[in-house]
Amino acid sequence: MKQIESLWQEVRDLSLGNASAVHRLDSPPAPLEFLRDFVSLNKPCLISRAATAHWPATALWRDRAHLTRALASSSVTVHLTPNGRADSLVPIDDGSSSSASSSPPPLCFASAHAQRVPFAEALDMISRSSQESNFVAYAQQQNDCFRSEYGPLARDCDGHVPWATEALGSLPEAVNLWIGNHFSETSFHKDHYENLYAVVTGEKHFLLLPPTDVHRMYIKDYPAAQYSYIKETGEFKLEVEEPIKYVPWCSVNPYPSPENLESEMAKFPMYFNGPKPFECTVKAGEILYLPSMWFHHVKQNPDDTGLTIAVNYWYDMQFDMKYAYFNFLQSIEYQPIHDYMGTEGEPEDL
Numbered sequence: 001m002k003q004i005e006s007l008w009q010e011v012r013d014l015s016l017g018n019a020s021a022v023h024r025l026d027s028p029p030a031p032l033e034f035l036r037d038f039v040s041l042n043k044p045c046l047i048s049r050a051a052t053a054h055w056p057a058t059a060l061w062r063d064r065a066h067l068t069r070a071l072a073s074s075s076v077t078v079h080l081t082p083n084g085r086a087d088s089l090v091p092i093d094d095g096s097s098s099s100a101s102s103s104p105p106p107l108c109f110a111s112a113h114a115q116r117v118p119f120a121e122a123l124d125m126i127s128r129s130s131q132e133s134n135f136v137a138y139a140q141q142q143n144d145c146f147r148s149e150y151g152p153l154a155r156d157c158d159g160h161v162p163w164a165t166e167a168l169g170s171l172p173e174a175v176n177l178w179i180g181n182h183f184s185e186t187s188f189h190k191d192h193y194e195n196l197y198a199v200v201t202g203e204k205h206f207l208l209l210p211p212t213d214v215h216r217m218y219i220k221d222y223p224a225a226q227y228s229y230i231k232e233t234g235e236f237k238l239e240v241e242e243p244i245k246y247v248p249w250c251s252v253n254p255y256p257s258p259e260n261l262e263s264e265m266a267k268f269p270m271y272f273n274g275p276k277p278f279e280c281t282v283k284a285g286e287i288l289y290l291p292s293m294w295f296h297h298v299k300q301n302p303d304d305t306g307l308t309i310a311v312n313y314w315y316d317m318q319f320d321m322k323y324a325y326f327n328f329l330q331s332i333e334y335q336p337i338h339d340y341m342g343t344e345g346e347p348e349d350l
């Protein structure tokens with residue numbers, strides 16, 4: 001079905017561009033410009049640090065003493081995993097696969113162990129997260145936590161993004177705070193929100209794919225599983241939820257280890273051989289507009305204080321014709337029967 005592959009190219013030719021860089025703006029856009037050139041085109045953009053130059057947070061949050069003072073009597077939620085990959089696919093160790101078996105173990109969708117601790121302890125756990133520690137802690141409670149758990153810090157940032165609020169016609173539905181270090185990673189997924197993502201300290205690296213590339217994510221249903229962390233032994237237990245619940249999730253890991261690269265490329269040729277994803281490093285003070293339903297994968301680098309801190313504003317998206325088209329596209333089953341080779345190959349019609 002050549003048409004699916006033509007679609008990936010056509011949206012790039014008509015609207016998104018063929019470079020993998022995200023469009024940069026040197027100053028915050030006027031609401032009409034933002035609406036016309038980005039939101040209505042469902043096209044990302046990166047706004048320079050002029051967007052947050054007036055936020056006290058850009059200076060204050062590099063100082064841990066400020067954070068711990070402001071949140072001295074707050075407890076916050078941290079998410080613990082053995083390797084920093086919360087909400088991601090991991091092998092189910094159900095005893096069914098022996099080391100003699102050549103087939104890889106089945107995968108499940110693993111949620112992190114969530115734990116509420118005093119803020120100073122959370123910060124300490126995040127800072128200690130490393131290859132040597134037996135856990136990675138990431139503060140990433142996505143339930144409007146910035147206005148609840150982290151309320152005392154709210155005065156350090158704007159409560160909303162004024163030009164986005166005017167363009168989108170409503171205040172954000174949720175504002176979230178993210179605190180992690182180099183080891184925290186977020187696997188490919190999409191959200192039903194218009195996302196204004198502001199990095200305050202450190203930097204975040206996003207890989208982005210438009211909704212039209214949905215087949216390149218190899219979304220499949222995986223059994224939901226839950227990590228629990230046993231403090232006494234420092235070990236994690238991973239249990240598949242009973243009764244079994246399935247979570248549709250993107251199968252592609254864009255950064256396989258060198259020894260798995262060949263097999264991952266063979267499993268997911270439409271991702272690895274198709275058009276390059278859009279890439280964007282969001283530096284401290286910059287804001288990424290991440291349009292609704294775009295697939296995104298996120299890695300991060302801390303600054304010299306050892307932390308990456310970000311605030312994101314989720315605005316309701318319009319469930320309009322684009323959403324209906326997306327559902328229709330996703331309902332079309334498509335697995336190329338040829339080895340997808342980018343523009344060189346000669347795909348066959350199914």
Ligand SMILES: O=C(O)CCC(=O)C(=O)O
Nearest residue numbers: 178185186191195298312
């Ligand atoms: O910062 C991250 O780790 C993930 C951000 C994200 O997925 C989101 O804002 O929707």
